Amino acid sequence: MHKLIGILSLTVDHLFEFIRFVQFSNGFSLNSSDKLRGKIVFRYHSIEKGLINDPIRYRFGKIKIQKLLRYLSLWVERKYSTSDSQFLTACSVVKSYMDLHIINNIDISDIINEKENCLIDSFSGKQKGGTIQIQAKNYFNLALASFDQFSSSRRSVRHFNGQMVDVETIGKVIQLAGNAPSVCNRQGYKVKLINNPILAGEILKIQGGLNSTANTVRQLIIVSVDRSVFVSSAEWYEVFIDGGIYLQNLLYSLHFYRIAAVALNWTKHFFLDKKIEKLIGFPKQEKIIAIVAIGYPVDSFKIPFSQRKKVNETLDIIN
Ligand SMILES: Cc1cc2nc3c(=O)[nH]c(=O)nc-3n(C[C@H](O)[C@H](O)[C@H](O)COP(=O)(O)O)c2cc1C
The missing domain is CATH 3.40.109.10 (NADH Oxidase)
Known part of the structure; x- marks a missing residue:
C-alpha cells in the first residue's frame, strides 16, 4: 500500500512543480519584472560569451542582440527600476558590443537602431558588463x-x-x-x-x-x-x-x-x-x-x- 501512496505522491508533486514552472518560469509568459529580468540576463550572458571569442566574429548574435534590446525597451516602457543591477549590466554589455564595432569601423546600424542606441547610452557604464583579459x-x-x-x-x-x-x-x-x-x-x-x-x-x-x-x-x-x-x-x-x-x-x-x-x-x-x-x-x-x-x-x-x-x-x- 505505501508503495502505491509513494507513486501517487510522486505524480502529484511532479504535477505541482509542473504547474508552478509553467506559471512562473519566463518561458511561457513575461508578465512580471522577475521574468523579464530572467530573459535579459539569459540574453546578455550569451552576448558576453560571444565577446570572449578569439578571434572575434564581428556582427555575431544579431538576433540575440535584437531580442535583448526589445526586452530592455520593454523594461523601460513598463517603468521597472532602471537602477536594477541586471538591467544596467545588460546595457553595459550591449555598449561593449557597440564599442567593439565602432573601434573596428564596422557598421551595425541594421542591428541596433537610433532609439536603442540612445537607450544604451543613457544606462550603460553604470555597472560593469563586457569582458576582461x-x-x-x-x-x-x-x-x-x-x-x-x-x-x-x-x-x-x-x-x-x-x-x-x-x-x-x-x-x-x-x-x-x-x-x-x-x-x-x-x-x-x-x-x-x-x-x-x-x-x-x-x-x-x-x-x-x-x-x-x-x-x-x-x-x-x-x-x-x-x-x-x-x-x-x-x-x-x-x-x-x-x-x-x-x-x-x-x-x-x-x-x-x-x-x-x-x-x-x-x-x-x-x-x-x-x-x-x-x-x-x-x-x-x-x-x-x-x-x-x-x-x-x-x-x-x-x-x-x-x-x-x-x-x-x-x-x-x-x-
Ligand atoms: C550548472 C551550470 C551550467 C552551465 N552551463 C554552461 C554552458 O552550457 N556553457 C557555458 O559556456 N557556460 C556554462 N556555465 C558557466 C556559467 O555561464 C558561469 O558559471 C556564469 O556565467 C558565471 O561565471 P563564472 O563561473 O565565471 O563565475 C554553466 C554553469 C553552471 C553552474
Whole structure:
C-alpha cells in the first residue's frame, strides 16, 4: 500500500512543480519584472560569451542582440527600476558590443537602431558588463588565499591549451570535492572522467553549450547523482540539490588544484540522456547534473565580466 501512496505522491508533486514552472518560469509568459529580468540576463550572458571569442566574429548574435534590446525597451516602457543591477549590466554589455564595432569601423546600424542606441547610452557604464583579459600566469594567484579571495578568483575558463590533467591530480580533486555535504550524508554523487579527447568532443557536440572553444577541450568530468541512494518519493529532487552542491565543491576543488574549468549545463530532454547512455554506457540509475570541461588555460584569455546581483536584490529578511 505505501508503495502505491509513494507513486501517487510522486505524480502529484511532479504535477505541482509542473504547474508552478509553467506559471512562473519566463518561458511561457513575461508578465512580471522577475521574468523579464530572467530573459535579459539569459540574453546578455550569451552576448558576453560571444565577446570572449578569439578571434572575434564581428556582427555575431544579431538576433540575440535584437531580442535583448526589445526586452530592455520593454523594461523601460513598463517603468521597472532602471537602477536594477541586471538591467544596467545588460546595457553595459550591449555598449561593449557597440564599442567593439565602432573601434573596428564596422557598421551595425541594421542591428541596433537610433532609439536603442540612445537607450544604451543613457544606462550603460553604470555597472560593469563586457569582458576582461586574464593572464594564465596570474589566474591561480589566489588559489591558496582566504576563502573570500579564493572564491572571488574562481571564474569559468573556456580557452584551454591542450595539456591534459593527469589522473592522479584528478584523484586529489575528487577527494577534496567529496567534502561536499549531502542529504543524510547519502553521498549519491558520482564522477566520470572522460579522458579521451575524441570522446570528449563527441559529448560536447551533444551538450552543445560551448561552440566556439569546444575544440580546445580534451577532458571532461561528468557529474551525476545515483538515484539508488534515495529512500522516499519526496526525495526525487534531492538528486539535483545534492548534485548542485557537489558541482560547486568540485569547481572549487579544481580551482584549488589550479585546474581551469567551466561547468556545462545538462538541462536536457530525455533523448539526449539516452544518447549519452548509448555512447559511453552511462548507467541508467544515474542522473547527469552537469558536464565540466577541464584543462589548463591558454596564456591569455578573456572572460565575461558582469555585475552580480546586489545583496538587497538577493536577500529578503523575514522577521
Ligand atoms: C550548472 C551550470 C551550467 C552551465 N552551463 C554552461 C554552458 O552550457 N556553457 C557555458 O559556456 N557556460 C556554462 N556555465 C558557466 C556559467 O555561464 C558561469 O558559471 C556564469 O556565467 C558565471 O561565471 P563564472 O563561473 O565565471 O563565475 C554553466 C554553469 C553552471 C553552474
